[in-house]
Amino acid sequence: CYKIETLAKDIKTLGQILNKEKEAAEYVNCMEKYLNIIESRVKSLKTNQKPLVYLESYSDYKSVSVGSGGHQMLVMVGGTNIAGGEPVAFPQVSPEWVLSKNPQVIIKAVSSKVASGYGETGEAMKKKREEIMSRPGWKGISAVKNGRVYIISSDVYTGPRAVVGIAYFAKWLHPQLFADLDPAAIHNEIL
Numbered sequence: 001c002y003k004i005e006t007l008a009k010d011i012k013t014l015g016q017i018l019n020k021e022k023e024a025a026e027y028v029n030c031m032e033k034y035l036n037i038i039e040s041r042v043k044s045l046k047t048n049q050k051p052l053v054y055l056e057s058y059s060d061y062k063s064v065s066v067g068s069g070g071h072q073m074l075v076m077v078g079g080t081n082i083a084g085g086e087p088v089a090f091p092q093v094s095p096e097w098v099l100s101k102n103p104q105v106i107i108k109a110v111s112s113k114v115a116s117g118y119g120e121t122g123e124a125m126k127k128k129r130e131e132i133m134s135r136p137g138w139k140g141i142s143a144v145k146n147g148r149v150y151i152i153s154s155d156v157y158t159g160p161r162a163v164v165g166i167a168y169f170a171k172w173l174h175p176q177l178f179a180d181l182d183p184a185a186i187h188n189e190i191l
Contacts (some may be wrong), residue, residue: 002158003167004076007033011160016128026112026189034186035076038170041177042078051173053079054103054143056132058111058154060092069158070109078177079105099137105173106143107150108132110159114187125151148172156183161190 001010008028015024055070056063062068064081067089074081082101083091110128129151133144143149150172156164167183 001160002162004035004072006164007160013016022138026038027160030190034163034167037181038077038166038178042076042170042174043121045078045079045174050078050100051104052082052142053105053107053173054082054098054101056106056108057090057124058109061095061098063091063093065089065091069162071156073166077166077173079169079173095135095137099141102140102142104142104146105148105150106132106141107152107169107172109152109154112153112155125153156187161187164190 001007001014008031011024011028011031012021015021015027053074053081054063056076057068057070063083063086064074065083065086065088071081071084071089072075074084082098082103083093108128110125129149132138133149138144150168152165152168155161156168158165164183164187167178167181171178171181171183
């Protein structure tokens, strides 16, 4: 349940195993409804309309490339993954490498423990965002200059609720295109 391309099949399989086929089908239908909306809106984007994105997985300077669920999500929402051409699924990169790529959007995945670290206020996520934005030399990166640095919880980053993370990615990368999309409402519907 961590790759979007196999998620529907995985959920249906779990539905069979747990004798919850009806519930699994309802879940897949809900998920696919939103994925179809997102895919239909980004399919005609030209390369120059797809922002450069640095997606940092849980460890600092660990990114995602082909073969990872995070890369699939970025491509699905009309983003250009700056690490997409790296030869391994989870490449270790350097701060200088990121700076040289000058991403327009930075997304950092954090564990649910970090995401909920200081209760309902999101203080831990705000702190993590500030840490990223204040990394040495990063003030010159487009994403930092324009405040397009986002933190996402593992609860919705990949896995069965990945459609929520995908909705956040879509809204962050293309705010005008997805002005009407409400990731929190999608999350509530799925829950």
